[in-house]
Each structure stands twice: as structure tokens, then as C-alpha cells.
Amino acid sequence: DAKTTQPPSMDCAEGRAANLPCNHSTISGNEYVYWYRQIHSQGPQYIIHGLKNNETNEMASLIITEDRKSSTLILPHATLRDTAVYYCIVRVRNNNAGNMLTFGGGTRLMVKP
């Protein structure tokens, strides 16, 4: 799986958009970008994933650059409950029996009132 680089921490004001960057310059053509988050001491939570097109769901938007070497997770209106560690993971998406996730250090997002 390609390596990802994320800032260790970020702050965001409540109600504002949180933009979390991720660099994955060695991503290969069949690798997807996944985002998970982990709210303090809880299990990781799936947020969104994408291959090359921008994606949006009820939780967030994912913007992937045209060269796919970086991406940004956008929480459009951050709330205090969005305070968590956000993980960007790049891997092949398949239905093999393995499909393990490799978590890095992530970005610790602190949403402040």
C-alpha cells in the first residue's frame, strides 16, 4: 500500500469547514483513498473513499487532485463531536479475504467553540 503523509494536528472553529490534507505521491493506479476517523478511545469509523473523482456523502466530501498525489477531506460544518483523529489510508480495493487496513498516525483535529 502507498504511504500517506498527514499533518499531526489541526484546529478548526466550530461551524466552519475543516479541510484535512493528505499526501500520497506514490499512489498507484488501482489504489483508492480511504478516510477513517477515531473519536477518543472508540473504534475507527469509516467516512468515505474515492479513486479519482470527488466524492460526497452525508458525513464529508473527498477532493482528489487530478494527478491523485494528494487529497483533502472536507467536513463542511465542523461540530465539537467531529474532534477526532482522522486517518488517510491508500490501498487497493478488492473483495479479497484479507483487506487489512494499515493505520498511520493520522491528523488530530480539534474543533473549538
Add this chain to the structure above:
Amino acid sequence: EPEVTQTPSHQVTQMGQEVILRCVPISNHLYFYWYRQILGQKVEFLVSFYNNEISEKSEIFDDQFSVERPDGSNFTLKIRSTKLEDSAMYFCASRAGTGGINEQFFGPGTRLTVL
């Protein structure tokens, strides 16, 4: 909304004792996983399980560890002889394997403390 559940939420044991951590994956999911997170460290993959057999395991998952799906609903992780360094949060996850959002859904975790 269906969710993965884990019991107990906190387990305290003496070094050398056996522990069994239990998980109930989401109904109809086919793929099951265990991860662990030592306090202050990254989430680490331990093992994946499909069709009643281990499909992948990490270096951490040595002979002291075993997994089992004893019935149609439970998925267990057994540590035969616990060590101090086994103290961690243990997360179970499951994945559908077909259609829909085919991603891993995690349980709330079991905090294992080895004294």
C-alpha cells in the same frame, strides 16, 4: 443501524492467564477482523477471518493468539497466556463482502489490562 458489539468493555487479568474477547459482527457480514491499539500508539492489524479460516495475519498474531467463530453470530479472540505487553484496546471489525458499503465497521473495543 446495525453495529458491531464487543464484550466485555474492560477486562483485567493477571499475567499468564487466558482471556477471550468476544465480538458480535454485523449480521450477514462475511469478513471479520481483529485490530489492537496500545495506549498512545497506532491501530495495528492482527488477523482477518473468512469462511471459517484465517485469511491474513500480522507478525503480532503469534501462537499465543487464536480466533474462532463458534456459532453463527460470535467471533472471538483468545490470548492463551497473557503478557504485560498485551495490554491494549482490542477492536473487532466486520465487512459485508458484497454490495453496498463494503467497508470495515468497527466495534467499540475491549480494553485489556494485564497486571
